[in-house]
Amino acid sequence: MATPGCCRGSLSVAWGGREMQAVILAAGKGSRLHPLTLNRSKAMIPILGKPIVERVLETLVQNGIDEVVMVVSQHDGEIQQHFQHYARPNVSIRFVVQPERLGMANALSLAAPHIRDTFILSACDNLTPPEHVAELLETHRRTGALATLSLMEIDRSLVSRTGVVEWCDGQVRRIVEKPRPEEAPSNISSLPLYVFAPDLLAYLPEVKPSPRGEYELQDAIQMLIERQGRVTGVFTRDRLQLTNAADLLAINRHYLTHGGDSPQLAPQSVGRHTHLITPLRIEEGTVIGPGCVIGPRVYIERNCRIGADVLIKDAVILRDTVIEDGRQIVGEVVS
Structure with missing residues (x-):
């Protein structure tokens, strides 16, 4: 340094x-x-x-x-x-x-x-x-x-x-x-x-x-x-x-629901028949496949890849993560 x-x-x-x-x-x-x-x-x-x-x-x-x-x-x-x-x-x-x-x-x-x-x-x-x-x-x-x-x-x-x-x-x-x-x-x-x-x-x-x-x-x-x-x-x-x-999950949930931050939904692309449910934050560079349900109370950091037919709820997905098709993520931090 x-x-x-x-x-x-x-x-x-x-x-x-x-x-x-x-x-x-x-x-x-x-x-x-x-x-x-x-x-x-x-x-x-x-x-x-x-x-x-x-x-x-x-x-x-x-x-x-x-x-x-x-x-x-x-x-x-x-x-x-x-x-x-x-x-x-x-x-x-x-x-x-x-x-x-x-x-x-x-x-x-x-x-x-x-x-x-x-x-x-x-x-x-x-x-x-x-x-x-x-x-x-x-x-x-x-x-x-x-x-x-x-x-x-x-x-x-x-x-x-x-x-x-x-x-x-x-x-x-x-x-x-x-x-x-x-x-x-x-x-x-x-x-x-x-x-x-x-x-x-x-x-x-x-x-x-x-x-x-x-x-x-x-x-x-x-x-x-x-x-x-x-x-x-x-x-x-x-x-x-x-x-x-x-704690990381709870703090992000708190800021999603009470923090007063401006909402951000900036995925690079979203597949057909995918539903985004607020409160939700999705950062730039993220690609979401078809048939997904994302939210509520979800934070997805930048440059993630979400496969098809994925369910994500009450979760934090950290940068550069790849989520395979059909996965269900509830109440987790994934990196």
């Missing part, structure tokens, strides 16, 4: 007289999405024609962020190529390479030399409403917090999959990464979306590798809690997370 560079654009939005930036962590491999991630990174998995990392970026841009540091894998050339043609010319994107996937604290430490002041940090696979991002930013500004976390109540059986906080009187008193259910301080999850003062960056060099060999961001947040305090949070009921193929 090329030396870290910067797409052309403007400086970031003023934050109380200062500039504010965003950092997006997009170097993850997406092992639980295999084999969908054999030929592209998790960040570049499509949600109705846009990589999920772009969907995350849009929620930040809608809240006035226009300077972004994006941490990417050295094996992901596609992501830089994609954002060279990003449709918002006033958004500046600087790419920083993470040579090894060593956790969020390591990724943030690589972005740290480019961070000047208060910043918002997001993973590339976590989508929350733009209104929630706005509330995070406003709460951070109003309270004078050093860190403002995105929080969500979850079923206690799920606490071992996420960071969990102890919440008391509007403050985060403790944060634990993936605790056992019996050891969890609560059922309140810390989502991978934060607003940080630059104070947090000073603790990153002190983070030690976890038993799984990663440098956990939660350890740096806990140091901030213990030494300086002023860590708060904002709750959300709504979020979409991309972890596996079922």
Whole structure:
């Protein structure tokens, strides 16, 4: 991959007289999405024609962020190529390479030399409403917090999959990464979306590798809690997370039915007696044979070949896929 560079654009939005930036962590491999991630990174998995990392970026841009540091894998050339043609010319994107996937604290430490002041940090696979991002930013500004976390109540059986906080009187008193259910301080999850003062960056060099060999961001947040305090949070009921193929199906279904995207039906050709049932998105270069029923709630990425007498419903068909004659696909992701 090329030396870290910067797409052309403007400086970031003023934050109380200062500039504010965003950092997006997009170097993850997406092992639980295999084999969908054999030929592209998790960040570049499509949600109705846009990589999920772009969907995350849009929620930040809608809240006035226009300077972004994006941490990417050295094996992901596609992501830089994609954002060279990003449709918002006033958004500046600087790419920083993470040579090894060593956790969020390591990724943030690589972005740290480019961070000047208060910043918002997001993973590339976590989508929350733009209104929630706005509330995070406003709460951070109003309270004078050093860190403002995105929080969500979850079923206690799920606490071992996420960071969990102890919440008391509007403050985060403790944060634990993936605790056992019996050891969890609560059922309140810390989502991978934060607003940080630059104070947090000073603790990153002190983070030690976890038993799984990663440098956990939660350890740096806990140091901030213990030494300086002023860590708060904002709750959300709504979020979409991309972890596996079922999530990909659900997120695309959500955007088909609630996302407000302009519909696209752009197949190269459609055979006789084929029925297309909305909501539906079909990208350019796709050829559909005769006698098919496509939809509802179907997303077909570009350059696919659909045979004759095929039924596709509640499904995602990824780019360059060939579907043989007579196949029935319901509730699946096919690549």
